[in-house]
Amino acid sequence: MTQSSTLTPATELAGRNRIHFPNESPAYRQARNALLAEEIELRRHIERVAAMRRGLPPGGEVSKTYRFTGEQGPATLADLFGDKDTLVVYSYMFGPQREKPCPMCTSLMAGWEGKVPDIEQRVALAMVARSPIERLKAAKAARGWTQLKVYADTDGEYTRDYVSPEDEDMPAYNVFSRRDGKIRLFYSAELSFDMSDPGQDPRGAPDPDPLWTLLDTTPEGRGADWYPKLSYD
Template sequence: MTMQTTPIAAKELAARNRARFPNESADYRRARNALLAEEIELRRHIERVSELRRRLPPGGEVTKTYRFESENGPVTLADLFGDKNTLIIYSYMFGPQRERPCPMCTSLMAGWEGKVPDIEQRVALAMVARSPVERLLAAKKARGWTQLKVYSDSDGAFTRDYVSAEDEDVPGYTVFTRRDGTIRHFWSAEISGEMADPGQDPRGAPDPDPLWTLLDTTPEGRGADWYPKLEYSSGG
């Protein structure tokens, strides 16, 4: 049996769509199928970018011993891998100068909390911030989180090398690998505010917060003047 190796045109795939909904117009169906072709192209582009990421040459070797404070005492970067060969570190905005954690970081982490058991089937995951670990644990408890692991970068060495050389209170997403006993930097999110398109909030691609993915499917979209909060009134 011959396997299909050349992708079929997205418009041709979209034309196979059998979905129809009550009382939709012909104009709606034409526009929706045109959009469907674009969605198929987007899916393909996401996969192309992912493949390019996987093909990156080896990143820089980690030669320092980065130390963190955990709920159970001091740990090193190597310890954060556990029994996995890949480690994701999300550096969130909750430095000593902040009274409360960043609402945007909190929203993202809330979306990941319930997925930790799934994520940890494949890779290790760690949340790192610059505040003392007691503050991080108190904030975690206040949100009702039980699965995300939080660590304090108390001396700031990791943050300065991989998040902000100026030790700014900014977010970071960093992936490390461990192969044959050698830890290397694999990939970091590098899209910054200076790279935002006109009229657009700065954000990476794909956006790691499922909140925005859901809102992007609605007619209101993510909007330009609404952001997550740590609490909401009963009226919304």
């Protein structure tokens, strides 16, 4: 990205805005343009963070052969790459002790389901959970999903190394790279619950679930006491 010192100030860019809507007040337009300048700064900050992420030094090499059970049978972590050099693995909360998968994880995955063909133009994508594969397949079918690939970490070795050393039923987002014959961890989402600001619902930055991004544009916002459900009957 262009160095910030060479960028046009966000307030100047926002001042170029020519959008107006019927019956808006001068106070609304002034506040909206001030917000627009902040949105420009936010976009720039997101770009800076993404550039820092891409510039990370090589992560730790994967030295074990992690084994999963997929819908088509056994697979190793290397198999999950397919013909891609980058693999995104989302570990979702659906361990053997759960009757049903986590609603929040399910909401996130639902937002990705329709994007799988786009995502897989660039990288491989795999959903991993600790329940047996038949349970994962049944839950996937119940949601009407056909594109997300689900895998069971039946022995839990991957989960203990890259999700929770205690094998807790918790989510994780990990990105692996395969370069020069070596698989390494490139990036892991490390924002934890104890890193949240006061009164803030724990979440990643940027939030990977489009649900929350959309709600953040509404007057009600995402709220503090509402979460997705598996059904709304």
